[in-house]
Amino acid sequence: VSQVERDHLLAWAARRARGRESFIASDLAAYQERHRLDESQLADWLGGAMRALTNLARCRRPQADASTFRADVERIALHVGVRGERLARLLRETEAIAALRAAPVDASAPSEHGFLMAARDRQEDRDADGDEYRGSPPS
Amino acid sequence: MEALPDEAFERELHQRLLDGDLVASQELAAAFLLVVVDRLKQRFPGLDDESLIFDAATDAILSYAERPSQYKPDGLRLLAYLVMSADGDLKNALRRHQRRAHRELSMSDVELLLDARNPEEDKEAYPEHAVGPEVNGVARRVREVIPDPVDQQFIDLMIQGERRTDAFAKVLGIADMEVKQQRKIVKQHKDRLKKRLTRLGVRLREPS
Numbered sequence: 001v002s003q004v005e006r007d008h009l010l011a012w013a014a015r016r017a018r019g020r021e022s023f024i025a026s027d028l029a030a031y032q033e034r035h036r037l038d039e040s041q042l043a044d045w046l047g048g049a050m051r052a053l054t055n056l057a058r059c060r061r062p063q064a065d066a067s068t069f070r071a072d073v074e075r076i077a078l079h080v081g082v083r084g085e086r087l088a089r090l091l092r093e094t095e096a097i098a099a100l101r102a103a104p105v106d107a108s109a110p111s112e113h114g115f116l117m118a119a120r121d122r123q124e125d126r127d128a129d130g131d132e133y134r135g136s137p138p139s
Numbered sequence: 140m141e142a143l144p145d146e147a148f149e150r151e152l153h154q155r156l157l158d159g160d161l162v163a164s165q166e167l168a169a170a171f172l173l174v175v176v177d178r179l180k181q182r183f184p185g186l187d188d189e190s191l192i193f194d195a196a197t198d199a200i201l202s203y204a205e206r207p208s209q210y211k212p213d214g215l216r217l218l219a220y221l222v223m224s225a226d227g228d229l230k231n232a233l234r235r236h237q238r239r240a241h242r243e244l245s246m247s248d249v250e251l252l253l254d255a256r257n258p259e260e261d262k263e264a265y266p267e268h269a270v271g272p273e274v275n276g277v278a279r280r281v282r283e284v285i286p287d288p289v290d291q292q293f294i295d296l297m298i299q300g301e302r303r304t305d306a307f308a309k310v311l312g313i314a315d316m317e318v319k320q321q322r323k324i325v326k327q328h329k330d331r332l333k334k335r336l337t338r339l340g341v342r343l344r345e346p347s
Contacts, residue, residue, distance in 0.1 A: 039312035058165040
């Protein structure tokens with residue numbers, strides 16, 4: 001089996017994992033769609049190669065509210081070769097959007113845009129404190 | 140032939156999955172996917188649509204990664220378990236395809252002839268809101284039978300008569316590979332999708 005065929009099959013698995021919420025593939029797909037990024041642009045933003053992106057997609061998703069979140073993200077990022085703080089931001093954002101979409105509809109509640117703006121404000125406050133991992137979406 | 144993972148590695152990987160190791164699923168796919176695909180190809184030598192084998196092998200591995208406790212290592216080697224699981228998925232998929240093909244017999248004489256050499260002519264022949272019911276039905280059926288958004292984008296390019304490899308490569312996310320590799324993978328995808336479209340009674344006219 002050539003490396004090309006191997007890469008092709010593993011990329012196939014990464015795409016197939018998009019439909020499973022327990023895999024990071026689903027977060028990558030949601031982030032790509034929201035920010036209108038192709039895979040190459042997303043790989044660039046995460047600071048990794050395309051192969052790193054397909055490897056990342058096949059990793060299980062860390063729980064954003066777990067005390068181990070930062071360590072989990074760092075381990076995954078180191079394992080596949082992407083920037084940990086960017087991965088943390090991506091996962092925080094997709095989790096926030098998923099939570100918002102799953103919440104009951106309330107006309108008085110802030111919109112998704114407003115929710116993310118508020119999350120971004122909090123992120124900027126945290127960035128000022130030098131802690132990107134605790135954060136939320138990029139601009 | 141892909142090298143077989145040894146038993147000690149299988150047990151270690153299984154334990155890591157049980158322990159919630161988040162990167163173990165990535166290593167699982169890297170170690171087992173090609174082997175499972177090889178085994179399925181041996182079991183189903185006449186199957187011309189490789190995508191069914193890829194999907195079945197992938198689903199078996201992803202499902203096991205999500206629920207590793209379903210596998211009991213004392214009874215069966217992990218590779219055998221994954222092949223058995225993929226084999227079952229593939230047989231189910233083939234049965235679904237047969238049922239679908241039977242239902243679609245009435246559509247088998249429908250041909251969607253889009254002349255890729257002249258897209259403007261196509262627009263006149265099939266204006267967006269004035270296509271015939273057969274064409275609308277076929278388009279809807281294509282979306283149902285081929286739900287993968289990447290495949291759909293790929294088919295859209297084929298329908299548009301796109302010929303540039305890089306355009307297809309971008310859709311597949313392989314734009315950073317060498318051009319020769321891109322050509323090979325793009326051709327494989329085209330052949331696979333053409334076969335699936337043919338089963339739906341859809342024939343795309345080749346760009347000349």
